[in-house]
Amino acid sequence: MADVLNRAGGMGEVAEVAGPYEIAPFGNELVALGRENPDIVGLSADMSKYSDIVPFMKEFPERYFNAGVAEQNAVMMAAGLAKVGKIAFCATYAAFLSRRALDFIAIACAHSKANVKIVAGSPGLVNPYGATHQSLEDLVVMRSVPDLTVIDPCDAVELRHVVRAAAATPGTFYIRNLRGKVPVVFDEQDFTFEIGKARLLRDGTDVAVLSTGFMTERALKAADAARAADVSAAVLHIPTIKPLDEAAVLDVAARVGRVIVIENGLRSGGLGSAVTELVHDTGLDTPITRIGLHDRFHPCAAQWYNEREFGLDQDAITGAVITGVWSGR
Incomplete structure (x- = not known):
């Protein structure tokens, strides 16, 4: 143990x-x-x-x-x-x-x-x-x-x-x-951070992956794998959950066929909900998949084990980006 x-x-x-x-x-x-x-x-x-x-x-x-x-x-x-x-x-x-x-x-x-x-x-x-x-x-x-x-x-x-x-x-x-x-994911030499601003790390036309925290590294890897599968994936990193960069979210959501939001936390009430509310209230009909944790307590276990069991590991995220189907539970 x-x-x-x-x-x-x-x-x-x-x-x-x-x-x-x-x-x-x-x-x-x-x-x-x-x-x-x-x-x-x-x-x-x-x-x-x-x-x-x-x-x-x-x-x-x-x-x-x-x-x-x-x-x-x-x-x-x-x-x-x-x-x-x-x-x-x-x-x-x-x-x-x-x-x-x-x-x-x-x-x-x-x-x-x-x-x-x-x-x-x-x-x-x-x-x-x-x-x-x-x-x-x-x-x-x-x-x-x-x-x-x-x-x-x-x-x-x-x-x-x-x-x-x-x-x-x-x-x-x-x-x-x-x-x-x-x-260390970002290059210090060309890195900038501004409170309330998202960063478009990859551009794409088929799917937009909106991520926060260390899930952004997994989003980038998933986008690279998607490219090899002929899926064009944008990655929008959203470090500031509040205030949300609404303009950046709406810009990318309006240009792609579907949106995936990834966060290390409950899938209801966090970044996924903020994005869904914004897109819906603006009148866009872009379908959204929220990847996060379901409404339950999770067991004592190693991080890699829990992530694999509940769909936050790299394989589950990459699969969702390529196929549009998420295996979380």
Whole structure:
């Protein structure tokens, strides 16, 4: 069992990553920001190691605050620090933030327009410890909070840019954190990130794959496989779930025969629902397939196992892009 959990990034280990990667991009970028700006502070709820904020804690121990196993306290402390002019990055598990601390995020932070950046680790189906630790609904919940910017980065490069953009932008952010060994998908030399903007990574005419978070890497691989099968697939990466880049979504949806939306979370209420609502309300009749998780609790298991069982692995996504049929359950 220990080996299975280690492969999934549990028990204090990091998941195996093929190809180039960075270690703890969130924590290291926060250190760089901290050196530039003395108003940057970091907080956690007894999860410093598992949220990759340790580099900041070691560099700036006087600017790091551990609230203990009390996520509500951590968020309220962040809101209080923001009130006195600090830029507060509060990092712990997404499941605990989106459930236990939701009211504090909504009222103390978003409602007050507090300069708090919620950094949510192990979002979606990446945690091996089952329903208590898997935050399948975090995008659904956070998308419903007014005055909250919600971002799901694709890789280490984008995560670093997101952290820097959030620090420079007043207001409350919910950022899905990629921790441990984080893949590098984008080329730093020609990469740009803008809050609220999607990026067309591939153009195509048959199908448009709209993806967020690390699912974008799988969307790109699926598009490459589709090309070999004479299917022209566009890939629109949507890092900012809220505010949604409506113009980019509608532009690509109007030019293709069908749309597939892929996300690491519940298929109802998140990005897939946002895209479906927008396309429907605009009057387009482009068919949409939403790839995500169904309304159920998922078992304790390695990430690769759960993804294979529930249709989020590369084979299931590639099959849906090529044939239009998704095998998720």
